[in-house]
């Protein structure tokens with residue numbers, strides 16, 4: 001692993017080109033447009049857009065699944081494929097995750113993927129939720145969430161898998177694990193991720209009450225690391241990334257792994273049981289009823 005990490009910090013041809021260009025005060029300006037184009041790559045699925053700049057080693061993943069970037073099976077699959085590709089590309093050292101949708105980072109799990117669906121669908125869906133979490137939480141890359149809107153439930157979970165969270169300082173936005181408000185119990189690994197982020201006591205209260213926090217409250221309890229004006233979320237994420245990139249990869253990666261491995265191992269060794277629990281729980285009549293009512297409430301709110 002240390003060797004892999006070492007190789008990762010060694011610049012390839014593209015890295016060398018970028019180092020050469022950064023020696024000059026206007027490196028990119030002296031390069032031919034074709035060479036500059038080679039240093040950036042972009043891939044777009046229906047649900048996400050990933051821009052990777054090889055000269056910095058940083059990729060930006062924009063969630064673009066209207067209206068609210070809810071985590072559907074299709075969305076989760078696209079995210080997992082993109083993460084896998086980035087993880088395998090040794091020149092990619094950092095990933096910023098943000099939203100292209102106005103006012104919302106992610107509304108969490110797609111309720112329509114849990115409501116009125118067959119047990120087979122629920123199995124596929126939950127495996128994809130687990131996979132996304134495992135890939136983000138166990139990533140070797142530096143991950144920064146640029147939370148430019150509300151981020152309830154699974155959206156909050158997604159941001160908590162990242163190494164650092166920057167949120168838009170807009171009191172209309174909220175973030176938190178609000179599952180109990182929907183009559184749902186957050187799974188143990190949602191709970192563990194939150195404990196690792198804000199501590200046991202705060203998590204216990206937050207989960208029992210299904211609390212959604214304003215950005216100022218989230219900063220106070222450590223659920224987010226920094227608040228900035230809305231139009232500065234992405235630029236601040238980029239600046240923060242530069243600081244994190246200055247730390248040697250192998251030391252940072254091993255430290256991250258040391259901190260997160262017990263939590264990751266717990267889910268890895270209980271994946272099947274966790275899927276079974278989910279299906280058993282979510283297909284209960286009472287849970288289906290409360291999900292249906294919640295969906296109605298969301299739709300009524302709009303009218």
Ligand SMILES: CCCC/C=C/CC(=O)SCCNC(=O)CCNC(=O)[C@H](O)C(C)(C)COP(=O)(O)OP(=O)(O)OC[C@H]1O[C@@H](n2cnc3c(N)ncnc32)[C@H](O)[C@@H]1OP(=O)(O)O
Nearest residue numbers: 067068070107108109110111112150152153154298299302
């Ligand atoms: C053991 C079981 C564990 C299961 C774990 C579950 C974790 C979860 O993630 S459950 C999902 C919980 N999510 C929420 O509670 C968020 C609900 N949504 C909102 O609070 C708001 O939509 C928002 C704050 C994210 C955005 O508000 P805004 O006013 O901008 O938009 P809306 O008008 O409310 O919504 C627009 C549109 O989107 C639909 N929608 C919203 N959230 C979801 C969702 N999570 N899944 C599917 N669809 C969602 C909403 O119904 C509207 O649809 P229509 O345009 O068709 O009316």
